[in-house]
Amino acid sequence: MAANAASVNVASVNVTSVDVAAEAGVSQATVARTFSSPHMVSEATRQRVHDAAQQLGYVPNAIARSLKSQRTNIVGAVVPAYGEYWQSVVTEFSRRLTERSRQLLLFSFSEADQVESMLRAVQQYRLDGLVLASAAIEYDQLSSMAATSMPLVAFNQPAAAGVVNSVSVDNELGMSEVADHVADLGCRSAVFVGGLSATSTDRVRFGAASARLQHHGIACRYVEAGAFSYEAGYKTGCHLAGDLVGSASDESERPDAVIVAGDELALGVVDGLKSYGVDVPGDVVLTGFDGLPQAAWDGYDLTTIVQPIPLLVAEAVDILLPSDTKLKNSTKPVERVVPGVLRPGRTTRP
Amino acid sequence: MAANAASVNVASVNVTSVDVAAEAGVSQATVARTFSSPHMVSEATRQRVHDAAQQLGYVPNAIARSLKSQRTNIVGAVVPAYGEYWQSVVTEFSRRLTERSRQLLLFSFSEADQVESMLRAVQQYRLDGLVLASAAIEYDQLSSMAATSMPLVAFNQPAAAGVVNSVSVDNELGMSEVADHVADLGCRSAVFVGGLSATSTDRVRFGAASARLQHHGIACRYVEAGAFSYEAGYKTGCHLAGDLVGSASDESERPDAVIVAGDELALGVVDGLKSYGVDVPGDVVLTGFDGLPQAAWDGYDLTTIVQPIPLLVAEAVDILLPSDTKLKNSTKPVERVVPGVLRPGRTTRP
DNA sequence: TGATTGTATGTATACGTAGTCATTTTCGTC
DNA sequence: GACGAAAATGACTACGTATACATACAATCA
Known part of the structure; x- marks a missing residue:
């Protein structure tokens, strides 16, 4: 009857894993494990933690997770703002990345001189990978990005082949x-x-x-x-x-x-x-x-x-997020050329 | 002559503000201020810090910044994957947000049943705002999102008007x-x-x-x-x-x-x-x-x-990121209807 | 039964920054 | 030259999580 008996509270203030831990009577670490590596937690506690989380309206904080784990689950794309072609490419990237539980952070530019500052912004986010899809990117910008530890792939940018990983139609x-x-x-x-x-x-x-x-x-x-x-x-x-x-x-x-x-x-x-x-x-x-x-x-x-945009994009994503155990740490940039029809x-x- | 005299090192390992502080002979706090509120730092030290940063290849970490400041500078958009119309809308959002020094995190779905899990993913990132641009979003999903502290705006989604902030063509x-x-x-x-x-x-x-x-x-x-x-x-x-x-x-x-x-x-x-x-x-x-x-x-x-897509988008962005001092903390959802021609x-x- | 292995959990720390507060320096003024 | 205000800087802590390490406990086997 009481108003505060609501079964699911909405997060009025920030609910953290610590709060959930207190509610569930476990340690913060267990809460963290429940959400990031559930298989390390027993069925019983997992249930208790989930209940407590539900109760408090807890949602894991991806920012904090990223800071600690050094992975963002986000892939960036620097793409020209206009043009039907680029729009379909972006769409396909987003679709593909969603499939692989990643998100797409879009950096779109209408003027070539925006790219410089954009690349600087890109580096601030520690992205899991970056798609460079602009012919307007200068060579030294390319190589400066390549020096970063961020996985890179140039998309349909013939000039980039050999300098960084690249995928292109033939x-x-x-x-x-x-x-x-x-x-x-x-x-x-x-x-x-x-x-x-x-x-x-x-x-x-x-x-x-x-x-x-x-x-x-x-x-x-x-x-x-x-x-x-x-x-x-x-x-x-x-x-x-x-x-x-x-x-x-x-x-x-x-x-x-x-x-x-x-x-x-x-x-x-x-x-x-x-x-x-x-x-x-x-x-x-x-x-x-x-x-x-x-x-x-x-x-x-x-x-x-x-x-074959889906294929091109799939190749690009595979380069950024190597699914196979054969993680290519080769020093040579990958270069994929796909025929059109x-x-x-x-x-x-x- | 020595090889290590390179004027600009590339970040082989993670360079932090602490490293820059040491190099520049200042405290970490000063380095942070140099990059986030430069006006609080004297011209001389600012220069020294910038030099040191350049030297070490330092780039501020946006993840850590977001964690501390509780602002991500990122706006999310949940949008249907396909359709010429949505592609142009996304493009315009990205353009507009770039203008205002924000980035667009794209959540695109091809099936309506993906929206549910997508909204859960959205909440993990503590975004500065969220655009909901899908007629496929259920009412209770809407109101559950509205309960979040995240600023919301429904885009061209007539059913959402009144429930959450909305912008729509007439x-x-x-x-x-x-x-x-x-x-x-x-x-x-x-x-x-x-x-x-x-x-x-x-x-x-x-x-x-x-x-x-x-x-x-x-x-x-x-x-x-x-x-x-x-x-x-x-x-x-x-x-x-x-x-x-x-x-x-x-x-x-x-x-x-x-x-x-x-x-x-x-x-x-x-x-x-x-x-x-x-x-x-x-x-x-x-x-x-x-x-x-x-x-x-x-x-x-x-x-x-x-x-008038640019106008619609501009309205939506203004709702999410109120530029004016008149930050609308009104309890009523904003509802903007813009005529087409x-x-x-x-x-x-x- | 005791030694051994494996699983489940807790403790403590680090990720890199921003902002609070205290402290020092600078500078204009009488 | 002394004083007060303002500017600049430093020490410290918190943001919320993941994980290495330690520990507890149950299960297996000789």
């Missing part, structure tokens, strides 16, 4: 397949639309595409959109439209293939071209790279290289 | 505008495509739309897609196609408007309809809700209600 292979595909269609001249030429991803993809195209005797010009966004692609598409159907340029030199460095960018280019009356794939064929869900949507059905779509099909 | 207003818009176009019969009828968002949006439509003398049937995804929308679009152009149904009862509960879903419906030869907006007009970037893309140009697109334009 850009060379992917772009080669694209080039072959385009050559098979009988194209004679191509334009490569890049996002930011300063990023290693951009350089590597253009390099691979143009090399393979050249092997087929196809020239390939580079155009920089300025970002990997839809908007940047749209603008570029509008600019390109003139070159592609304009009567000014020589028919024989007129590009008949547009190879775009990323899907979001590609979707913008498609729409930009269409807005100027350029028909895809009628006037030009067009390809993307990444395999975003949106690229597969019926409205676009873009020909692209599908990155060409998904032909309407943008290259007559 | 679903009623938005759907009313949609209904008016559709009525203006002269539509006579509508179909509402919902995602999951179990979610309060779905119920509220359907309720508002059908009420307002009825006011215009327009009937509105409810169809459940089963999810808020593109795929679910696509399937529903395919199913609907028969009703919309089939010769079986009476011409006068044939729906001429499809009102969809969310943009991603709507884009799927559009493509599903198109795949069966239904012309949008020729045969039916169609509207979405959310204002996703993709909905504005030229390929779709969906008529929709644009949620109708963006007419090609899907309702002849």
Whole structure:
């Protein structure tokens, strides 16, 4: 009847393992063990402790646990704030980490110059691992992070391979397949639309595409959109439209293939071209790279290289949290390269 | 010349404020102050401490800091793993929190039954605040979290309003505008495509739309897609196609408007309809809700209600981290409702 | 029965910092 | 030059937990 007879108190003040110990008539150590290594506690006391904890509304303090155990169960990720691709990567990381009882601490930046201070913040939290997913990270920042004891993995950041652990889609292979595909269609001249030429991803993809195209005797010009966004692609598409159907340029030199460095960018280019009356794939064929869900949507059905994001992420997580007993303490950085898969779509099909 | 004369040592072992204190010839307290409240330290010692820290590769330990100060500088977010909408919300939260020197700890779930255990994990970290962004959270889970001392805010979760602090777009207003818009176009019969009828968002949006439509003398049937995804929308679009152009149904009862509960879903419906030869907006007009970037893309140009996500997020963050001195310790939960804006697109334009 | 092993629990300490209080130094002022 | 206030610093402790070590107790075996 009395109001204070509530069976479950909510923690009005901070309830600690000491309080629970007193309530259960055991030592603090036993309470700690009950929650962190239950198998070391007898069935009977475990029950008593749980009851007492329930009674008092006790929840173990992860901060204190981390301080003592030197493990946070948290993995950090430094990722660009914008872009469909990065959003799906973050989502997949979070999902995967949850599966392995870890959480994701997100450090997202919109400007490259934020990365520096962000990395400093990262180091304050003693994370169990860190994903670096930005092409904007400088080499010396990378190596300075590598010197930390924090497990690191660079995600889709070609320039980082060899310096730190890295996981990446096979850009060379992917772009080669694209080039072959385009050559098979009988194209004679191509334009490569890049996002930011300063990023290693951009350089590597253009390099691979143009090399393979050249092997087929196809020239390939580079155009920089300025970002990997839809908007940047749209603008570029509008600019390109003139070159592609304009009567000014020589028919024989007129590009008949547009190879775009990323899907979001590609979707913008498609729409930009269409807005100027350029028909895809009628006037030009067009390809993307990444395999975003949106690229597969019926409205676009873009020909692209599908990155196996779940696989890439799984690899990255495995590097950070080696599950196997074979904990790799090798001095060499791990380097995993995973192939993507060409998904032909309407943008290259007559 | 000696190898140990390196100007910046990297932390091979854990360097603490005590080590720095010894190196700089000051007390540990002074080192702590140098990093957490520099203004309490003289210019000269500050410099000495910084030099020593640099020398030893010292980085303050945020875990220990949090344990002592009872503040983590981390805000948590419990969010559905999938869906374009949630991805943009998470991105915006992260951006906003970074601006205010906080980090985002992400708890994303793909199944509703994961939420329970996730909330328990949340409580272990003594977060500075928590965003609850899932319609799948049960009422008693909500109130049990509310009993915690952790600041809470429910994001776009109509059912939570009044129980805990909440921020939401104005679903009623938005759907009313949609209904008016559709009525203006002269539509006579509508179909509402919902995602999951179990979610309060779905119920509220359907309720508002059908009420307002009825006011215009327009009937509105409810169809459940089963999810808020593109795929679910696509399937529903395919199913609907028969009703919309089939010769079986009476011409006068044939729906001429499809009102969809969310943009991603709507884009799927559009493509599903198109795949069966239904012309949008020729045969039916169609509207979405959310204002996703993709909905504005030229390929779709969906008529929709644009949620001011930056504003919604800013409100939510302000509730969790009251910047003003007027820290609201009112006992009543805060409830903010922010209007969206109708963006007419090609899907309702002849 | 006594020696031995293993399991369950208690005691005590350390994780690295922030903040309280006391003490020292600095500095402006009459 | 003395005095008081303010600034700067130091000594100490607490935050809440995990774990090494010691201890108690039950179970096994010769």
